[in-house]
Amino acid sequence: MGSEGPPAVTIHVTGFKKFHGVSENPTETIVCNLKEYTKKKGLAKGLTLGSCTVLETAGQGALSTLYQTLQSVLSGKDSQSSSSGKTIWVHFGVNSGATRFAIEHQAVNEATFRCPDELGWKPQKVPIIPADGGITHIRGTTLPVEEITKALSKKGYDVMTSDDAGRFVCNYVYYHSLRFAEQNGTKSLFVHVPLFLTIDEEIQMQFAASLLEVLASLCQ
Numbered sequence: 001m002g003s004e005g006p007p008a009v010t011i012h013v014t015g016f017k018k019f020h021g022v023s024e025n026p027t028e029t030i031v032c033n034l035k036e037y038t039k040k041k042g043l044a045k046g047l048t049l050g051s052c053t054v055l056e057t058a059g060q061g062a063l064s065t066l067y068q069t070l071q072s073v074l075s076g077k078d079s080q081s082s083s084s085g086k087t088i089w090v091h092f093g094v095n096s097g098a099t100r101f102a103i104e105h106q107a108v109n110e111a112t113f114r115c116p117d118e119l120g121w122k123p124q125k126v127p128i129i130p131a132d133g134g135i136t137h138i139r140g141t142t143l144p145v146e147e148i149t150k151a152l153s154k155k156g157y158d159v160m161t162s163d164d165a166g167r168f169v170c171n172y173v174y175y176h177s178l179r180f181a182e183q184n185g186t187k188s189l190f191v192h193v194p195l196f197l198t199i200d201e202e203i204q205m206q207f208a209a210s211l212l213e214v215l216a217s218l219c220q
Contacts, residue, residue: 008085019057047216093170100158107175110135
């Protein structure tokens with residue numbers, strides 16, 4: 001009576017454009033194609049794929065788009081957001097040296113870019129959010145990283161947990177997203193993927209779709 005089952009889970013995803021040394025970012029392809037891919041394959045019951053946004057691979061360049069998207073979802077302007085269910089942000093980034101997928105536990109309050117970002121910024125040992133204190137301050141996801149990794153491994157993916165999202169734009173975006181999630185009652189997760197040369201596009205698309213389903217099943 002009156003029960004429609006567990007609350008819906010809406011997942012919003014982001015990826016990145018090209019950057020120094022990576023002329024074609026696999027996460028841009030994944031995010032741009034994910035809606036069409038999941039439409040064909042079908043989504044688990046109670047799961048909605050919300051916004052799919054590609055960010056500039058630049059600290060400030062990414063932030064303006066990120067916060068615009070976060071706020072539009074929070075204010076209910078995004079028609080695919082569920083007001084009654086749970087909201088999860090999944091950020092995809094590429095690790096060009098990786099041979100498997102990595103589910104990131106945390107982000108660190110430090111911006112130390114090994115090369116300039118796409119807007120030419122190259123911070124060194126700068127706090128991402130000065131109000132949070134020094135560059136050793138850590139924010140962790142509230143999602144069950146170990147369980148997510150085990151579930152994906154059972155599905156046949158080569159995936160690991162990670163405690164280090166680097167200090168480049170990936171970590172920068174993750175830190176901001178985790179802070180926003182804590183303040184607004186949502187959840188955030190960052191996932192590093194290899195290049196398509198290492199794990200091909202079809203498997204990476206399958207992985208992204210499987211990740212959404214695992215998150216939905218663990219959060220309902």
